[in-house]
Amino acid sequence: MRRSLALFCCAALLFLVGCSRQETREIDxxxxxxxxxxxxxxxxxxxxxxxxxxxxANGFLQAYRATHAGEKPVMLLAQSLLNKTDEHIDTxxxxxxxxxxxxxxxxxxxxxxxxxxxxxxxxxxQATDLYDNAKAARIGNFVGAKYVLRGTxxxxxxxxxxxxxxxxxxxxxIFEVETLLIKWTDEVExxxxxxxxxxxx
Numbered sequence: 405m406r407r408s409l410a411l412f413c414c415a416a417l418l419f420l421v422g423c424s425r426q427e428t429r430e431i432d433x434x435x436x437x438x439x440x441x442x443x444x445x446x447x448x449x450x451x452x453x454x455x456x457x458x459x460x461a462n463g464f465l466q467a468y469r470a471t472h473a474g475e476k477p478v479m480l481l482a483q484s485l486l487n488k489t490d491e492h493i494d495t496x497x498x499x500x501x502x503x504x505x506x507x508x509x510x511x512x513x514x515x516x517x518x519x520x521x522x523x524x525x526x527x528x529x530q531a532t533d534l535y536d537n538a539k540a541a542r543i544g545n546f547v548g549a550k551y552v553l554r555g556t557x558x559x560x561x562x563x564x565x566x567x568x569x570x571x572x573x574x575x576x577x578i579f580e581v582e583t584l585l586i587k588w589t590d591e592v593e594x595x596x597x598x599x600x601x602x603x604x605x
Contacts, residue, residue, distance in 0.1 A: 556574070
C-alpha cells in the first residue's frame with residue numbers, strides 16, 4: 405500500500421513538473437508584427453527608421469556641417485514625447501532609440517541631460533583635496549546644446565463591436581535654442597485594426 409502511494413506521489417510530482425515547464429522562443433525584431441491595435445515594438449522600429457531617414461533626406465544636418473567646418477550639431481533630447489494617447493507608452497524610449505541611430509550614423513552629438521546632476525556632483529568632489537588637481541576634470545567645459553529634439557504622440561481610437569481601430573501619429577521636430585526656429589519636422593502615422601475572438605462553448 406505504501407509502495408503504491410509512493411509511486412502515485414512520484415507520478416503526480418513528475419506530471420506537475422512537466423505541466424509547469426515554460427516554453428521560450430526568440431522573436432526577430434526586424435520582422436516582428438503587432439499583435440493588436442495598441443502601440444507595439446514593431447511601431448518603435450517603424451518610427452525610428454522613418455524619422456532618421458527623413459532627417460537624412462532633409463539636408464539640415466548636412467547644411468550645418470557645411471557652414472561649421474564639418475562640425476556635427478550638438479543636440480538635447482526633450483524629457484519625453486508629449487503623450488496624448490489613451491495608452492501608457494514609454495515615450496522617452498522612442499527618443500532614445502532615435503538618438504542612438506543618429507549618433508551611430510554620425511549625424512549629431514548629444515548632451516546627456518540625465519547625467520547633468522551626476523557630472524556636477526563628480527566635478528564638485530574632484531575640486532576637493534581628495535583628487536590630484538593635475539588629473540581632475542576641469543569645471544566650465546560643459547557643451548551647450550544648440551538644438552532640441554522633441555515631439556508628440558497622439559492617437560484616435562474607435563471601437564465598433566469586437567473591432568478595435570487605432571490611428572497613431574508621431575510628430576517630431578528639431579528647434580534651435582537661440583532663435584526657437586524649427587529646423588526640421590516630420591511625422592509617422594499608421595492605422596491598425598484588431599478583432600477580438602469569440603469563445604465557443
